Amino acid sequence: MATESIALTNAREESRPIGTILHDWVTTVDHKRLGILYILYALVFLVIGGIEATIMRIQLIVPHNHFVSPQVFNRMFTMHGTTMIFFVAMPILFGFANYLIPLMIGARDMAFPRLNAWSFWLTAFGGLLLYFSFIGGNGLYGAGNAPDVGWFAYAPLTATAFSVGHSTDFWTLGLLVSGFGSIGTAVNILATIICLRCPGMTLGKMPLLVWLNLVMAVMVLLAVSPLTAAQMMLSLDRFLGAHFFDTQAGGSAVLWMHFFWIFGHPEVYVLVIPAFAFASEIIPVFSRKPIFGYPVMVGATICIGFVGFSVWAHHMFTVGMNSYANTFFTITTMVIAVPTGIKIFNWIATIWGGKIILKTPMLFCIAFLFQFLIAGLTGIMLSAAPFNWQLGNSYFVVAHFHYVIVGGILFTLFGAFYYWFPKMSGRMYNETLGKWHFWLFFIGFHLTFDFMHVPGLLGMPRRIYTYEPGLGWDIWNLICTIGVFFQIAGTAVFVGNLLWSYFKGKVAGNDPWDAWTLEWSTSSPPVEYNFARIPVVKSRRPLWDIKHPEDPDWKYE
Amino acid sequence: MVQRTLFNSHLRDLASWMKWALIIVVGYLLVAQPVFGNFQNPPQTPNIFKPESTPAHSIFHLSLFVLTICAVIFVIVFSLLAYSVIKFRKRANDDGREPAPIYGSNQIELAWTVIPVLIVLVLFLATARVIHGIQQAKKPPEAIEVIAIGHQFWWEFRYPDLGVVTANELHVPVSDPAHPTPTFITLLSADTDHSFWVPRLAGKTDLIPNRENHMWMDPNEPGIYIGQCAQYCGTQHAKMLLRVYVDSPDKFKQWIQEQSKPAEVPAQVNDAAQEGRRVFETTACINCHAVSGTVADGRFGPDLTHLMSRDTIASGAAANTSENLRLWIHNPDAIKPGSLMPAMNLNQRDLDAVTAYLETLR
């Protein structure tokens, strides 16, 4: 049996002048560097978005508080939502996708490396344009201040009559620009996965992360475009006097809602499906078992992708649609719970009978399972239209979607950070600090978002800068705000861990987790060309086959 | 390969885990118990679990059904998760072998597809019934008709058949189930989107410009019910508060009678009030406000004909007292920064006079 050995080098950059290093990073088309740029960009905005949230929670800690003015508060919730969705969640998921997909499919780079760079810089510019609104404000005549129309910018509040100045335009144009970047990345991901897989890697043999990012990319193409179209229409209204959403001229405010949510709902699946992807890679490795039901996991995700385009008006149950429309959107929303639940069961079945290693990535993924279960159940409650007539637009909804985005997506993202940090940096993170991060954040998350459901049930609407005392809301708001400080502490530990470990962590080696997908066959960090020789695979776990030649996967799959 | 005996022993362990999970969940719920309408909440709490009107009741019963199903699902899945995480941890004395890889099982996949589909079906049917029950309720001839118009940041209420125009505080009669007198509200908007939400009486329905929405309620217990605007409408969305006064039939009749009268000129009018009326009617006040029976017929702001019959001003932002009234006219931003009432820049004398005049509008 003739084998060939490929010598892989652990490349760490020798010291070069800082100017050269910066130039390399700014002009790079390497998917790994662009991935890291996306991730670092998103981390900066995560901190900024977190500050915006902290300001809001401090304002709401007691009724009739005067920490910030109503105008500032309204800007905070608008910017917090917009930032977290468009300049944290999407870039960070694109960043991981960019970094991991070529490595996992045995390719040297993405299909269109220059498009990749263009997309990143466009997204980055969009974020800067949005944030320029803060300083392009008071003092510069007519330039407005940060947008304060809410992250879904309902018409006609966004019309020039009600939003004077340019604050809304910063929202529209910043997102329009970064939207083009998102579409570029989606095109790239699709083309890479379809066209650049290594020999032997049929669609049925790709890692689940790759499959799920494929579904995500298709959804981005079809979901971000309606938002782009709607924002073009809004801009035409505001700049050229068009009447798309001008109710005084016969236009329809509800039309904006339809267009926005046709984007908005698939968007949340765009965010959560890559989170599922991380869980689907981490849970098997830390349970020492292959994922249970790979074909069903793929099928369920495709199902979610399809059905996800038919549920959008469950964000509009209170708008006064007729009973048939309300009934339709209730059933489609309930239906989508089925494939989602199936995925949870499959993850549990993966853990069942395994040998669970409770390291930091796995802790975050287990918490994800628990929290996503709850989030899904509160989603079922919200899917029942009459129940939604009470719960909609209240703090119950805010609690629900933060449960999904923070409890679901952010937790798996933390898991992904810890899991792939050794690959990206060549160093192991500190496990003790990792566990501190986990427990601090877990406690903070639950303090804030478990108890946030209660004010919603007691009648507290969202987007209010203050509230009346004596309505039973005070104690819950206090608890929610306290939780924020635990989350801040956890995040600080996280950032500190990453920084310290980057410089001082133990050398990781290629495969610190004894994992099975192709990225673990490269050096840590991988060389620029990823693979000296393009690999050939025969099963879903190519490294398992190599490590266990007496019992390879391709005999059983 | 899962052997039968091993599976059964897991099942027994699982049952005992589920018992613990149930205990934990129930205990947790008890901590959050105030939600379920307990004495710990102040009486004004707009608690959706204390309905006092048919739409709110229907939603409440549906919600109990949905919550029960969700709770059962949670207990089962949480138990499975907790059990598997705890039971299958890698032990310190591990032999280093990899566990048996199990790639899937069609029967199990089928089982946990079919059961959720059935649950969804049951939930959906229950929900569809309530949707139709609420949205397709027939309006009886004795119904009170109200037109609610949302403004930035106050509520206009018109009773077209009864000739009443008022603001912010809605009066409706209590509805006797034997002879129902529900209130049917047509919802319109003068500017941006708003939402009418009084949790104990009904679910919320939005007020959208260029669109007519409808809702109804039939409160069965007199009292004051608290609510507020539930769709972000601008700077002072937070203080666009709602008060619904459910009156006995006699009280309601009396209220209607008083509200439909034009502003009465009191027999003994002091000089300040008379001067105030003059200032009011010759300044910009009448551009926005109406006082029926006088020359003031502005529609941009609330109707002030019976201002003093209301408990609050500025849509609930402040109690209706002399000091607050004066402050509101002098500097609205002190009570509701960003509201659309401009500071009237009156001198002290005129300010006192106008306040005195407004206090005659009973």
Place this chain on the structure above:
Amino acid sequence: MSTISSKPAPMEQPWVLPSRGRVGMFSLIAAELAIFTIFVVAYLFYIGKSLTGPLPKDVLELPIFASICLLSSSLTIHAAVSALRKGRVGAFSMWWFATMVLGLIFLGETAREWYHLIFDKGLTISTNLFGTTYYSLVGLHAFHVTVGLICIAIAMVLAVLGKVKQEHGERAEVFSLYWHFVDAVWIVVFTVVYVIGR
């Protein structure tokens, strides 16, 4: 582990995956389709809802000539690509030029129609809902035609300079997918605006 053993196994069949240019272009077309769909939906939704002003039946004339030009340009670009595939660069240049001319005529006709609507009929984007939806939908399409024409012009210059060779046939075909898409969208826009909407 700093080395990894790999045994490249011989493949039974050659490993062939779709071309990335094609997949990329189809993805882009899918996204563009979604954008156009939203504008078409808005157009259809607002038919008959204008509160004032000129109505479609008063001011719109069927742009038959422009449509024939644009749709024929699909045929000419197809001919150009086939010629290039066969290595006949001269024929390619000729058909490519014809495509460009037909596209320019279409844009010219659109400009003429808009001039007439704005200055003779008083219809602008801010006149009423019809004006809003008409100019935005037709304008979005014309914008896509313009972008396509710029690409065609660049390729024309390269062809004149003798830089276009047979091996560029694949790229030309991928671009022609975009051009066919633009023409297909025009069929939809024509139907919605000039047939249904009138």
